[in-house]
Amino acid sequence: MNNPTFPQHVTCPFCGILDRVSFPLYGAGIPRIVYCDTEAGGCDQYYAVTATVQVIVEPTVHRIDGIGRVLPDPGARDEDGGAR
Numbered sequence: 001m002n003n004p005t006f007p008q009h010v011t012c013p014f015c016g017i018l019d020r021v022s023f024p025l026y027g028a029g030i031p032r033i034v035y036c037d038t039e040a041g042g043c044d045q046y047y048a049v050t051a052t053v054q055v056i057v058e059p060t061v062h063r064i065d066g067i068g069r070v071l072p073d074p075g076a077r078d079e080d081g082g083a084r
């Protein structure tokens with residue numbers, strides 16, 4: 001199964017620099033151990049980070065004329081003989 005990952009920046013709780021962590025779509029809530037790399041200016045500490053995934057479903061409605069209902073015939077007359 002395809003499980004895409006989403007790279008995010010997280011802030012080290014010890015020194016405050018930004019570390020880059022990739023979170024998988026499925027399992028993002030499982031704690032990941034992050035090393036604050038000294039070669040990237042970090043503080044040589046480990047910390048745990050989890051992520052939440054939010055899915056936004058926003059429907060967009062499109063009208064399709066002529067499908068699902070009968071449009072009135074412009075030349076048709078109603079029961080009284082008058083124009084519709």
Ligand SMILES: [Zn+2]
Pocket residue numbers: 012013014015016017036042043044045
């Ligand atoms: Zn750090």
